[in-house]
Amino acid sequence: MENDKTHEQRNVVLTRQYRIILFLLVATFFIYNTAVYTIGTRNNLPPMSKKAMQGELLWQKNNCTSCHQLYGLGGYLGPDLTNVISADGKGPNYVKALMVSGIRAMPVFNFSKEEQDQIVAFLSCIDSTGYFPNHNAKLHFSGWVELEYKTIYTESNE
């Protein structure tokens, strides 16, 4: 009987401790999330234009991410398109031509001229944000990687 009581008291104390740990973790998480949503992802680029946002919607509606990657995130059937606009030998006209040709696995998208421009505006906006692959990144012995940034701020003036 006494054992049961001791056991019960121990449970109460432990549960209180666990609740405090949980509360502290959740509170830290709340602060951390706020920082990620604001200062952690802030840069000096202008907001996306209306045209680029229309292009992003087209990108999503046609599930382009199932085949293509942006910053190495997405599907593996087609090439990464992070810097397709600024890449040597590619650019807006190359992108527009491929969108309506339907070569290999690429479906034929019947985009109007306006829609083609919107997709190009979206890809141009992405191109302005950075590099993938980031060939000029500096790899440190500690395992850390210092990325090359396209935007004005850099890691060193962080």
Next chain:
Amino acid sequence: MNKSFSIRFVSFGLLALLIGMLAGILITIQYLNPGFLKAFLPFNHLRAVHVSSVVSWIILSAVGSIYFYIEHDQNNKIFSKKLLQIHWYIYLFTGLAILWSLFSGYMGGREYLTFAPILIIPILAGWLLMSVNYFKTLLNQVKGWPVYYWMWGTGIVFMTYHLCESNFWIFSHFRHHFIRDLTVQWKSYGSFVGSWNQLVYGIAIYLMARLKGDEHIAKSKTVFFFYFLGLFNLMFGWAHHVYIVPNRPWIRMIAYAASMTEWLVLGSLILGWIRTFTKAEKQNNMLPFRFLVVTDIWIFLNVLLAIIISIPAINYYTHGTHITVAHSMGTTIGINTSILLSSIMFIVSRLDANCLRKRQKIISIGMLLFNLSLFVFLACLILAGLKKSDMMYHQEAVYFADMFKAITLYIWGFLIAGITLYISILLMTIPLFRILLRNCRS
């Protein structure tokens, strides 16, 4: 006792697994032969079916298992059977709506959540109903809660939050800034996976405690320490997905420090459990036990890969290659699927132990084939990833078509291993499915 609704979740989950794997095989064929089924089922539709089905398998079978354990294995009086039924019907119709959305091409186009965005509303409603039922049923016992109750509760709450977070892109604060949108999108996915891991790993610990007949292993201070460490990882260890995205470095530094210890945590738990497991208990629960042993092996292999790719300097070379796919498939198939199949075998053994014993031989063959196939499957992905990475970073002006050609042999190996993996899953799941269906009807 009316067990049919929790069993329906599990059965529906098994069906989703079979559909998802079949879609996976078809998209691999399309990967090798782009013209295959292109006119009827283009790659951008079929890959979405594959991803959504496999995610549904994990969610539905975890949810069904938890409902079953709470109500029928532990004999708690569930707060509301009506809410459970409504939850089931919402997910049934949402599942059908998702399939319609993906096949008809009415898509949201966000990775993982490719279906029409409106369908997130019934999915969230289902989680809310489950949280009401879960906490109302168990909250009065919170003083002595074993760790799996904490894990399931955490999984339900964080799953709801991160599903909301994954849809923050509808707000202009996120949508107007691509880097913010991309970072938060992958933050939500990383933590979303962490949330379902809370559900699935909670199931693994529940099974350990039940099979061993020792509730202490789910109440010790050590197991709670690991639970909080897992939760810490869920909250802060997601950013290895976006190491290469130009957000602020402190986001990446925190993730690097937090790393991915969650699987190591579970591995140590299962290993400790196996050491103390008596021979008699092993024989009584042979199939669920074997699957947990297998999970242990896959956890160690995947922990190794996860730790390696969470080092930024290595992640730099592996990101965007098939090594990332090996990591995600290794964890979803090797760890999550093994634990969930073990859970379903445990449930089936409670429903009809004799029938399961009769099918033990065929399930054991399936299990052997499953592990051999999975090994080849993952090895092919890692080799393809290494080749792609080498070409991306060590060759000048390499064309995508050349990279594609260079890894074709490995993708063939991946396809063959995928087909045998599917056969092995069929060998294991069809007997389970038949017993579950019988119980759904009764």
